Amino acid sequence: MSPLTDILRRQIAQTGPLTIAEFMQAALQHPELGYYITRDPLGAGGDFTTAPEVHQIFGEMIGLWLAQVRMDRGPATLVELGPGRGTLMADILRVWRQLGLDADVILVETSPALRARQSETLGDVRWVDRVEDLPGGPLLLIANEFFDALPIRQFVRTQGRWAERVVGLDGETLAFGLKAPQPQPQLDRLFPATPEDTLVEWCPAAAPILQHLAPKLVAALLIDYGAWDGTGDTLQALHDHQPVGPLAAPGTADLTAHVNFSHLAAAAGLPHAFDTQGAFLERLGITARAQALASKDPGIAAAHRRLVHPGEMGTLFKVLALAPPGPALPGFAPG
Numbered sequence: 001m002s003p004l005t006d007i008l009r010r011q012i013a014q015t016g017p018l019t020i021a022e023f024m025q026a027a028l029q030h031p032e033l034g035y036y037i038t039r040d041p042l043g044a045g046g047d048f049t050t051a052p053e054v055h056q057i058f059g060e061m062i063g064l065w066l067a068q069v070r071m072d073r074g075p076a077t078l079v080e081l082g083p084g085r086g087t088l089m090a091d092i093l094r095v096w097r098q099l100g101l102d103a104d105v106i107l108v109e110t111s112p113a114l115r116a117r118q119s120e121t122l123g124d125v126r127w128v129d130r131v132e133d134l135p136g137g138p139l140l141l142i143a144n145e146f147f148d149a150l151p152i153r154q155f156v157r158t159q160g161r162w163a164e165r166v167v168g169l170d171g172e173t174l175a176f177g178l179k180a181p182q183p184q185p186q187l188d189r190l191f192p193a194t195p196e197d198t199l200v201e202w203c204p205a206a207a208p209i210l211q212h213l214a215p216k217l218v219a220a221l222l223i224d225y226g227a228w229d230g231t232g233d234t235l236q237a238l239h240d241h242q243p244v245g246p247l248a249a250p251g252t253a254d255l256t257a258h259v260n261f262s263h264l265a266a267a268a269g270l271p272h273a274f275d276t277q278g279a280f281l282e283r284l285g286i287t288a289r290a291q292a293l294a295s296k297d298p299g300i301a302a303a304h305r306r307l308v309h310p311g312e313m314g315t316l317f318k319v320l321a322l323a324p325p326g327p328a329l330p331g332f333a334p335g
Contacts, residue, residue, distance in 0.1 A: 004033040004251035009169060017168035017177060020235065021151035021204065027250035028149065029110065035251055036111045036149075049241070050145050051223070051277070051313060052088035055303030057293070059091020061284045062221065065331055066092060066140060067099050069219045072327040076138040076218040081131070082146035083107045084114065086121035092142070093122070106134060131209050137216030144223045147264065148256040150205045154233065155187055157194045162187050165199070167247065174247040190263060191231065200231050201257055207267035210322075214268045219323035223277060225316045226259030234258035261320045273321045273332035278314025280331045281307060 008026060012018060018026070028035045051058045070076065080089050089105065096103050105125040109115050115127055128134055154165035161181035168177045191200045213220065226234075237246040239253040246255060265272045290304040308314040321329045328334070 002033075002249040002251050004030060005174065005249065007033070008167075008174065008250060009172065012167070012169050012174075017166035017179070019153050019164060019166055021153045023167040023247075023250070024151035024255050027253075027255055028151075030251060033251045035254060036114070038113065038251070050084060050088075051307060051317070052084065052091065052144065054306050054313075055300065056091050057286060057289055057300065057303060058281070058307055059088045060095055060289065061281050061286050062088065062142060062144075062223075063092035063095030065221060065284060066142065067096055067101055068330045069323075070101060070140060073218045073323070074138070076140035077135060078103045078105050079108065079134060079139050079141045080105075081108045081141065081143035082149065083109055083118055084145075086118035088142070088144055089118075089125075090121050108134070131212055134213075134216070138218045139213065139216045139220075140218045141213065141220040142223075143220070146224070147203070147206055147222065147259045148224050148226065149254075150203050152201045152203045152235065152257045154199060154201050154235070155184065157191075157196055157198045157200070159196075174250075176247070194231065198231050199233050201234060201260070203257075203260070203263070206264060210264055210267035211269075214270055214322070217268075217270065217322060217324070219321065219329065220268075222261075222264060222320045222322070223317060224259040224261075225313075226261060226318060228274060228318070229260060229262045230258070259318075261318055264320060265322070268322045270322045271325060272323075273329050275319055275332055276315045277317035277319055278308035278310060279333075280319040283331045283333075 004027065008018070026034070029037065031037060066078070083089055089107070093103055107118060107125055107127050108131055109118065109127055110129050118125070155162040156165065156178060158181040162184040163178045163181040166177055166179055167174055169175065187200065187202060190202060194200060234257045235246055235255070237244045237253040237255050244253050261274060286304065286308060290300050293300045306312045321332065323329060
């Protein structure tokens with residue numbers, strides 16, 4: 001139970017079941033009780049830890065990638081989607097200063113709590129609420145664990161049509177259910193030849209974001225957990241670094257779902273490169289950097305393992321780079 005539970009129960013009783021996207025939007029972004037509105041969710045005292053919080057070496061590698069692209073492709077406004085506490089951008093800017101590069105920075109952030117932390121960390125930067133508020137370009141963009149938090153809709157393939165999974169009521173308790181099957185041409189295109197009874201996830205907010213950004217991009221680097229393609233239920237909730245039921249106490253736990261990177265690449269319509277986080281960071285030289293720091297930083301070995309090892313973040317997290325035709329993007333295998 002949570003204060004938001006009562007609001008959602010009343011809403012469902014009055015207007016009917018919520019789509020998974022509507023439930024996620026309320027749980028994460030409710031103007032008074034939403035998870036991202038009311039707290040700083042990151043780090044040991046929060047509910048999850050992102051790669052930049054593991055160790056500064058992650059941000060250094062990303063900073064080097066962005067710097068090389070900046071030098072290869074020309075000046076651009078540096079943009080981060082969902083910048084957390086500002087940790088990643090702080091590490092990026094430190095690398096840029098060491099290389100003698102100036103940066104005009106814009107952060108896309110809706111959370112007042114996180115904007116306050118970003119201001120403490122970064123000082124003089126600009127914020128916008130939406131990608132639609134960004135300037136016309138050129139933009140050099142980084143998004144680490146941004147797309148996984150966008151609301152998704154879930155559907156089950158049934159007799160050649162699609163039954164949407166929704167959040168309704170079982171007595172006084174929030175519960176999942178299915179609506180009657182309907183034709184969904186969009187899903188037929190995104191998930192062709194899907195077997196009967198297969199659950200799929202669609203993030204309707206992702207494509208408009210990429211379509212809006214694509215004409216403005218010098219390059220974009222998108223890092224998240226997920227796969228190039230796939231099906232199945234990946235909706236999950238985290239509270240105090242432990243999994244909890246997604247419907248148990250909306251507004252008190254982080255809600256995410258795996259990213260379908262093929263959908264992001266198709267929406268952008270730009271040449272792309274794709275690999276695991278571990279392989280990408282290794283090609284950028286993270287192991288050599290970790291070895292150089294080992295004598296002064298006893299924690300670097302554990303951090304390095306967490307970021308690149310296949311049993312940890314190395315293969316679960318993927319990296320998608322998007323850019324117009326031009327110089328080769330660093331960190332990816334040729335071709």
